[in-house]
Amino acid sequence: MRSTRTNRTTxxxxxxxxxxxxxxxxxxxxxxxxxCSSDGDxxxxxxxxxxTSASSGSGVQLPKLxxxxxxxxxxxxxxxxxxxxKVLKEFESRTGATVTFVPAQDPIVNFLGTKIxxxxxxxxxxxxxxxxxxxxxxxxxxxxxxxxxxxxxxxxYAKVWQDLGAVDGTQYGVYFKAANKSxxxxxxxxxxxxxxxxxxxxxxxxxxADTISASGVTPVSVGGADGWTLTDWFENVYLSQAGPDKYxxxxxxxxxxxxxxxxxxxTTLAQLFGKPNLIAGGANGALQTEFPASVTQTFTGxxxxxxxxxxxxxxxxxxxxxxxxxxxxxxxxxxxxxVGDKAPVVTGGDAAVALKDTxxxxxxxTWLASTDAARIAAGSGGFISPNKALDAAAYPNDVQxxxxxxxxxxxxxxxxxxSDQAPQSFGGTPGKGEWKDLQDFLKNPSDVAGTQSxxxxxxxxxxxx
Numbered sequence: 001m002r003s004t005r006t007n008r009t010t011x012x013x014x015x016x017x018x019x020x021x022x023x024x025x026x027x028x029x030x031x032x033x034x035x036c037s038s039d040g041d042x043x044x045x046x047x048x049x050x051x052t053s054a055s056s057g058s059g060v061q062l063p064k065l066x067x068x069x070x071x072x073x074x075x076x077x078x079x080x081x082x083x084x085x086k087v088l089k090e091f092e093s094r095t096g097a098t099v100t101f102v103p104a105q106d107p108i109v110n111f112l113g114t115k116i117x118x119x120x121x122x123x124x125x126x127x128x129x130x131x132x133x134x135x136x137x138x139x140x141x142x143x144x145x146x147x148x149x150x151x152x153x154x155x156x157y158a159k160v161w162q163d164l165g166a167v168d169g170t171q172y173g174v175y176f177k178a179a180n181k182s183x184x185x186x187x188x189x190x191x192x193x194x195x196x197x198x199x200x201x202x203x204x205x206x207x208x209a210d211t212i213s214a215s216g217v218t219p220v221s222v223g224g225a226d227g228w229t230l231t232d233w234f235e236n237v238y239l240s241q242a243g244p245d246k247y248x249x250x251x252x253x254x255x256x257x258x259x260x261x262x263x264x265x266x267t268t269l270a271q272l273f274g275k276p277n278l279i280a281g282g283a284n285g286a287l288q289t290e291f292p293a294s295v296t297q298t299f300t301g302x303x304x305x306x307x308x309x310x311x312x313x314x315x316x317x318x319x320x321x322x323x324x325x326x327x328x329x330x331x332x333x334x335x336x337x338x339v340g341d342k343a344p345v346v347t348g349g350d351a352a353v354a355l356k357d358t359x360x361x362x363x364x365x366t367w368l369a370s371t372d373a374a375r376i377a378a379g380s381g382g383f384i385s386p387n388k389a390l391d392a393a394a395y396p397n398d399v400q401x402x403x404x405x406x407x408x409x410x411x412x413x414x415x416x417x418x419s420d421q422a423p424q425s426f427g428g429t430p431g432k433g434e435w436k437d438l439q440d441f442l443k444n445p446s447d448v449a450g451t452q453s454x455x456x457x458x459x460x461x462x463x464x465x
């Protein structure tokens with residue numbers, strides 16, 4: 001999933017979901033995993049008329065759409081886009097429709113606003129935030145999901161994922177892709193050369209970073225040019241240190257960003273951000289490094305990569321695959337270290353929403369909610385599905401299987417990315433709000449109080465509460 005976010009102006013109470021999985025459920029990520037294999041999409045031969053899958057879980061029935069043209073917009077690029085197109089191609093073969101992928105700019109809500117104002121909205125859009133769904137509904141852009149899509153959701157998804165795509169009790173979004181955003185990917189050779197093991201606590205994480213630095217490799221890569229990565233750093237520290245109740249309150253702006261719990265989290269982050277020798281390129285270098293490069297530079301360069309580890313979600317596997325590093329051998333992951341009593345797990349996700357009330361748009365929502373579509377995407381790698389009917393064997397390696405199993409095992413005990421719940425102007429716009437405030441904090445991590453004040457001023461303006 002990208003990695004991109006775009007937020008909303010309204011928020012339905014009761015859709016505050018971010019996952020808090022147990023550390024034990026994810027502990028297997030630090031174990032060895034098999035190298036990537038090719039895909040396992042389990043395509044079926046299309047027939048005329050309505051097609052029915054032979055997948056595990058509830059079968060999917062799709063109408064015949066010969067000659068119909070459908071546009072799908074998303075912010076995905078590169079391998080993410082290519083993998084999604086595989087899913088669309090199978091939909092084409094089953095229905096006879098022609099589907100065009102429309103690359104969208106971030107934030108996608110602004111992009112869609114321009115398209116809609118110009119009279120040419122896509123049929124379906126993949127929205128990377130709960131708030132973006134709510135904003136699309138508030139603007140009367142989104143069309144309710146039809147009974148076929150809702151039937152797939154009921155059969156294949158935990159209630160929390162259905163609720164995340166609903167606004168005021170009406171289903172709009174189909175969460176096609178999920179992300180476990182509480183992982184640290186590491187270069188196994190760097191760790192071996194430094195004589196360190198995967199840390200379980202923040203204290204051990206900092207100690208391992210110091211040891212790696214002493215071995216001659218900068219320990220941590222940070223993609224600070226993309227402000228959303230910094231919100232993920234904050235959210236993981238905050239969830240573990242302050243706990244889920246405080247997390248829920250801050251996500252709603254029910255407590256202020258000047259709260260002592262925010263001060264504690266920023267002070268903890270400053271233990272890393274305040275040591276330039278621990279971050280590849282120092283703060284200035286990190287602020288010029290985009291997320292994809294933050295990953296690839298950790299797994300290139302032989303014995304002297306630019307960094308020994310990088311924090312981000314399971315989707316980083318897509319970027320690792322662009323290097324010669326093998327998942328489970330050269331590249332492994334461990335859970336984000338526990339700052340408080342429990343290691344955190346924050347999730348994100350991308351939901352498909354119909355912007356046109358057409359037979360083709362509704363059929364595509366139904367397809368994206370199906371186990372067959374999830375299987376194709378899972379087999380391509382760099383993808384985690386919230387579809388509980390998907391057999392974990394569909395994933396190409398043990399690393400992703402473990403991540404997916406932990407996500408599904410969490411069931412309804414989910415907590416969603418905090419910035420993705422905020423209004424777009426605060427939590428989802430490059431160069432503004434939380435993204436900009438945390439970039440400034442990375443540049444000057446000693447200014448905890450000033451950062452809190454700026455965050456609170458921006459949040460108050462956005463939430464209007």
